[in-house]
Amino acid sequence: QAGLTQPPSVSKGLRQTATLTCTGNSNIVGNQGAAWLQQHQGHPPKLLSNRNNNRPSGISERFSASRAGNTASLTITGLQPEDEADYYCSAWDSSLRVWVFGGGTKLTVL
């Protein structure tokens, strides 16, 4: 089963820009795109961007997703203290018919 690779941690300063990455193979990220979730400690995940890189209603424009080849990225501009959380990418492997999650990136806002 193919996996998604995310850096375990990223640290950035207040009001800076953070770019989180998620790398998979062509069967998943390359063809199907990746969705991004934010999870604060003790809370369920929240969808920030779906596999079409669309933000659900209510999600700040500071969060934007993109894809280049087999790597998906989530860019967060103007970092705020409340952005400190775990971020997970997820993708659908259409050949195996399974959802795959990345291991998550812990974002620290300094």
Place this chain on the structure above:
Amino acid sequence: QVQLQESGPGLVKPTETLSLTCTVSGYSISSGYYWGWIRQPPGKGLEWIGTIYHSGSTDYNPSLKSRVTISLDTSKNQFSLILNSVTAADTAVYYCAREDWGFSDWGQGTLVTVSS
């Protein structure tokens, strides 16, 4: 707005069966969308368990497939998870979620501990 709520025992003995139900409000599950179960062991990442489609067909995580059954009860607007022969490794927060090009709506999650 779609809302989901998990329910079920918080403690299950090793070798026994874990059974959880997700009650959906704000949308009729028989009308469309896909409905999934995801779990998260304490301090760890997310693991997809499986998805059921409004038609009743299912997809499962291959690592759990031999022990998992997900089913729909459209009369109660619920879907359920059964996980057989549990071990301590199945201790996790279990979430139900609506799938729409990503897992777009989540329940609050329920902690299930496997212990004798």
